[in-house]
Amino acid sequence: MSTAEGRDGGKSGIYLSPVAQRRTEFGNACGGLFDDLQLADGAERAMERIAAGQPDLLVIDLDRFEPAIDLAALGDLVARRGGAPTLLLCPYATARWVPALAAFGPVAYAVTPVDAAALQAAVAQALAAPAPQSAGTADAERLRALLALHTRVQAALRAADDIQGLAEGLCRALAGWPGVRHAALFHRKPDGDLQLEAQAGSEGGEGGAPALALQTLLGRPDRLLQTPLRHAFPGLLAAATGELVLLDTLDQAGEPDLAALLRTHGVAMALGIAIPADGPGAPRGALSLLWERSHALAPEEFAALQDVAAQAALGLRLAEMALENEQLLARVTYVSTMDALTGVANRRHGEELLEKEIRRARRYRVPLALVAFDIDRFKAINERYGDPVGDVVLRSVCEAAQAVLRGSDVLVRSGGEEFQILAPHTSAIDALKMAEKVRVAIAQAAIPGADHVTVSLGVAQLGEQESADSLVQRVNAALARAKRAGRNCVELAMQ
Template structure:
């Protein structure tokens, strides 16, 4: 059957020769009804074509209580052009009206969410459209044969229970979204019949990414789709069920790969042993796009039962909870990092503030004592900083502070720690550094700051004091000695370095 639209017509009936079966076909488009009548030639002795739910209901009700020759053996609901938000209740009542008698749902790939929704009203078989005549004949025969059959057998139900259990364990054990995706994919790939499983995740910035996949070596969705990021713009976004589900928030299903209209994709999947593909949207917390989708590739085509659909939707809910938890954990980590940064960093210069500097100094003193290595402390402040503020204004004073911090940071080693210890006062904690080496470092800093260009102000200079930690010295004592050396540098005429006395 093609998917070309036609005009809505009146309910009618057409008759074809066969062994006495009677069917009702429902679709609002006249062309779809005509195409089904042609494609179904030889399947039914009597075929009634209904253009609306009420017409189909009247035909089904009229057949009740009739003899076997007049009874409707099969109700075919072609869901093309029906809207789930509008028509679900009416179509569900029509399925319920059958009381278990055969119902066949013809459902577009991107609208496969119809299937579990209508199965909730009563037993139904389904086939994905577009569908060729031989496949349609097989679907009709399957729907008629399924009448009165029991649901999933005990082994299948045990497999579904095991899948739910593994998915729950994956969510509980995951440490982040990447780990969650890998664990869920392994759990899904263990479901009998699944060849490959993948998780697509819509990131907060709107980028749909392939977070994880599990399957045979050589079958890579990144290769098939041509990318692992920006998948909402991928060329196969309209055809691959996993991407369709993520983009639409709905279940997507291909029970034959050719239905996607992408021969290259179908050939590639067949070459890897794939016969059927499904995409299950991972629901969002509220309005808006789905969080992503689960992708399943099956090694053989088979109808999914109501229990199968329910389990897959449950797993998608678990995935949503897991991703939500991972996102909250990441937000908490980022918030904690931000709070830590704010509480330990000087906002103006971006270096450690005084309180954090005191903690760092005590930490380095303990380390120096433990490993018996030298530790030096350098203290410096900006010469005549009050005059800079008075002459050029406080905004320029802020620029001077940032410029001095940047100039000092540029000549320090990665292991050295720069601290703003007061208004225009700074310290450098220098691990593994003796007094002699610290004097050389201080002289480099003095020269770098003297030569630095300061926008809006004259060149600035600093005075520096240097001290090496004594064998039994406390942090307070070290700070007092280095500040005394700094004071001597000021008295000596500024823009110079003084070594602290032991």
């Protein structure tokens, strides 16, 4: 099909779209800018027409094309242009087309949807330009800004020691890019939803615009995939779809209230770029950038953003691995030091803590007490009610004892039904009072599936030159006297 309704400079062009209605609309809107406009419904037809004669402008409307299917064919069209202008009409929600096709040759772009007047202006500008700006012709100021961004991002990665620190550092680095009003990082949590991990920006934009807080704008700081703006705000949309999302006109997302609020905060353009996952699956999150002015991003700027997103993915993975290692170490430590049944310190850990507390007591010349107790007639409980009830008794005794102990006291399971209490900064007299509270609390404790139980206790204070073994022997001797005295009582160890 050929359109020849305006002879403005004898320009020729090809418009490519698989949608018949869009071909008609483009011909009606922009046909007057060309002496000869060819309308093509596929890449093969467009290639035939380029082979017949190189047009002044190739316009590729990317709506309804799929990157996974059509990239090679469309990229070949760009490559065959030999540097002649190519204008991409790119849907805002799939802006990754732009850097992908820019790899084949120089391109200009306009983000859609656009009205007829804006479309005419974009086509006229592309026709007037000898060739879109590429990385080889980027001005020195832009290159310096990209180099500075790279330096700041690398510094943020080196300085980060956790996810929060990494996110804050990356946001500060991106917010330092000239023209960026605000930068944020959204992170996908283990439950699959998004959280605003960090944000940074200038305190006021052009005209004294107020500071921007995304948690206020979006209505919440977490579970952001459930906010009504998840389909419109570029950072959220990028994190949900894995796409590069670009609004160079805020109204393109179809949310006038959001657009008006962003303008109030000095924002004219918004971009979201997904932070890729390790493999197939949902993105790790997204970077969000808000600019004070709308402008076309050069291919090297898109490349820089994709590089930052890739580095963010690596940094987040390393930080997550570090957190996983910390949690694993904490779990291993817990398993190796705590009694699995009762959740109190096990015998080995108790012995280590006792040695540590003895050294501390000697160094600072403070008292240290040790209380030993065991459950009276525990064997008979097991025989009468069974081992499962015996386990309940052990847990209930520990819960009752811990309820009356101080935060600095340590309860240790030293044997089957035998326990110790390490009581720092505690004299023998105070330890006797503590032991009596424990005895009463356990005697009054209700135990599911069994009668009330009692305990016998021994108390000893560390001697001036006494070893841990000696202290344990003395407190166990006191415990034995309590047993002989009729059980359910407290005895003080002899010096």
